[in-house]
Amino acid sequence: MNRAVQTSVICAICALTTAVAPLAANSPLRSHVSFLASDELEGRLTGSAGERIAADYLAGELEKLGAQPLPGSDGFKLPFEFTAGTSDGGTTLGLTSADLDKEWSGTDSVQALSFSENASVTGGVVFAGYGMVVPESQDFGYDSYATLDVEDKIVLVLRYFPEEMDQESRSTLARYSGLRYKALQARERGAKALLVVSGPRSPNAGETVAMTFDTAVAGSGIVAASVGGAVADQLFEFVADQTLDQAQASLDDGNPHVTGFEIPGVELTLDVKVERERRTGHNVVGVLPGGDSASADKPYVVLGAHFDHLGRGKNGNSLARREEAGGVHYGADDNASGAAAALMAAGRLAGMERKRDVVVAFWSGEELGLLGVNAFLDGAESETALDADNTVGYVNLDMVGRMKDNKLTIQAAGSSSVWPRLIEQSNVPVGFDIQAMDDPYLPTDSTAFNGISVPSLNLFTGSHEDYHRPSDTADKINYDDLERIARFSALITYKLANLETAPEFVKVAPRTDRGGNRDTVRAFTGTIPDYSTEVEGLRLSGVIEGGPAAEGGLQEGDVIVEFAGQTIANIYDYTYALDAVKIGEPVHVVFQRDGERMEVTITPRARK
Ligand SMILES: [Zn+2]
Incomplete structure (x- = not known):
């Protein structure tokens, strides 16, 4: 811990709970966002030079805050490998x-x-x-x-x-x-x-x-x-x-x-000869040591945001208009805003006495399908795996720079019964109009924590016309409200860090099948495909209670390898196989469970 941090300990709590004057033009939030969303970083595509510069920057900021690498890691930057594309060899x-x-x-x-x-x-x-x-x-x-x-x-x-x-x-x-x-x-x-x-x-x-x-x-x-x-x-x-x-x-x-x-x-x-290009992305993760984490039932609370974006938008997830195509996708709101707010919140938390350690995580690979957070949670890159046994909760920030009319959306609030109380308490000094939503199955990193049964939250100020376009630029960020979001994030993380006992995780039932093409798939099976793992077959991240799959005996973790007589190698096969089934007619399903080949019959119902 450096000296600047130590001298600020005394006043850290009052800084969290008292109103602040409007920001000066040289707010650290403004400089973080401006740097991350600059031309130099070229849209921070996972595995690119711009992403590495961003990772170095965030690692440098963590160091300034007195953060330490996770036990067992050499530094803040944690590499992970992924398939970046294919070419003919x-x-x-x-x-x-x-x-x-x-x-x-x-x-x-x-x-x-x-x-x-x-x-x-x-x-x-x-x-x-x-x-x-x-x-x-x-x-x-x-x-x-x-x-x-x-x-x-x-x-x-x-x-x-x-x-x-x-x-x-x-x-x-x-x-x-x-x-x-x-x-x-x-x-x-x-x-x-x-x-x-x-x-x-x-x-x-x-x-x-x-x-x-x-x-x-x-x-x-x-x-x-x-x-x-x-x-x-x-x-x-x-x-x-x-x-x-x-x-x-x-x-x-x-x-x-x-x-x-x-x-x-x-x-x-x-x-x-297909050459699958392997590249390396980098998460940036550090720990802000707490006062007394040894006595805590679970030693960690995690605060995080993804920092990668779309580069020049060539990977199919750009929404650039024709005249913008190929331009740098700056991603100021998505998600330089979240990364900047997490850094500021981490700065506030660094000097405060806490029961638990705060892990600050900047994920890469989010835009390519939650690659970074999943690699991290799989434990491939660090000796310290975060899991439900050592982590009390996860607070995620994704697109928090465009607040309008004081409205803050908080998603995944159904993932623990502790959230409503903590949200209300943390909102006292900032006074947002909060819309809390229960659903934790979100297209952002918090979903990965929900998947390992850790209570999670995602903060979000809403989509806008610049979403996933080159026009998502730093000048459009609402810095005053972003600063309030940073304070809110720090406070709720602080409260989580000091809970006497770890809050329970609540498994929220998914609303519907999330497989394939929702508006055209007519058959309802109640399966929840897992999009994050690369297995041969279709792994289920769960089944909907009372649905045909659950009634047939399928459960989380099962890997479907054959469905209605068709071999299932991946999610596409599964979607196509679903198209072919008849409502009310039993379907034979072959799957792997714990390495064993098993079979069940399920009867698809009509999707409402
Ligand atoms: Zn995005």
Whole structure:
């Protein structure tokens, strides 16, 4: 602890509870936000140079406050690895026939699909039209595979869906035209690989498919690549009576009776190489030692905020308008505001006598799917794992810089019965109009603590038109109210730190399935998918009480590997499988529990 902190101990409590004069222009909040949301940091994308500069800055600030690294850690910066994107590492396609041998390479000719497995496969070729299957439940009757046997074959399909149909049919088909879904259909029918071509009558005609950002999702269980138009044309030279263009034309009126066919006399060898780029992100975590934590039942209280943002918005979660695209996403409100307020609150807490230690955490990887906080809680990066046995509660700040009309939203308040009282007491000196909401299943870091049964809260001043756009800039932050939020955060953390006994955790029942596409999935199973872990299959973070899954005997932690006869490798498979089930008809589910393979039957109900 440095000397400046020690001399401020006496007055720390009065600073928390007395009114303060309006801020001077040189508030530390303003300088924290301005630095974090500066051009130099380029939007703080996890794993980027800007993120590292931000992490260094926050670590430096923690040091100034007299914080210490977590026991067992060398410093404040705690690295974690993640998949930042995919690229093609030299995929090739070879053709063998009686009178022609050919090999293609180069991404204009053949390029891995980002979800492909890495493998080399050889087999005959079947053209399967658009490669689409509309589930029976949709009463639509479209199955590209109806008359085809593709077992051990390499399947060639057209990208997108039939072009010349009426609007209603197109919108039905569009839903089943995703490449992951097409790959799933091919895999389920025993195909060795999927090749995709953008047909001559389609958008992006003849072009290979760009490899997209595809992070948290495990592989698709099949080898898959896209090929250029010239490659597909070459294959169609082995077809006696039509060209690819003619085949597409006959499919485009949507006639489901136009079937695919085997391309005779050809064998292909597809060798797919996907490079998954691993990068390192950094959480920044320090401990403000307390007076007497040894005597506390649980020694830690945690105060945190994510500090990463979207960089230049190229990972699919940007809401930039066309003219803003590619610009630095400054993320002043999201979440330089929360990081700055947490720092200020930490400064207030540093010198105060407390029963428990305060852990101050700045998470990275939040925008990519809570990667940092989950890596931390999994304990991979530090000897000191925070868990329900040593942590009394977690206070999170995410987007707290745009307060309007004195309104503060406090989320996850249902996660402990202690919150209403602590919120009310902590609000006395600041006097916000507080809207408390119970639901702890939020798209922010507090959800990870809820997941390990630690009471959590999230503070939030509301969304706005600059959300996830380059226009979320430091000049738009309401610094006076942000300072009050910092005081409130410090006070509620302080109260939590001094509770005689640790508050109980309350498990809030989720409102609904959160899987897939909520407005289109019609079947209700009462499963709660876990989006944060990379397992083969679908891990359940819980089941809804009284729902079909619970009644069937599924429980938290189960990993579904087969659903209604379909192999489930990931959340996408599961969403598609859900589309296909019929309401009221029992479904066979195979799952892993503690390494053991088990089976149950559940009966989906109609979603209300
Ligand atoms: Zn965000």
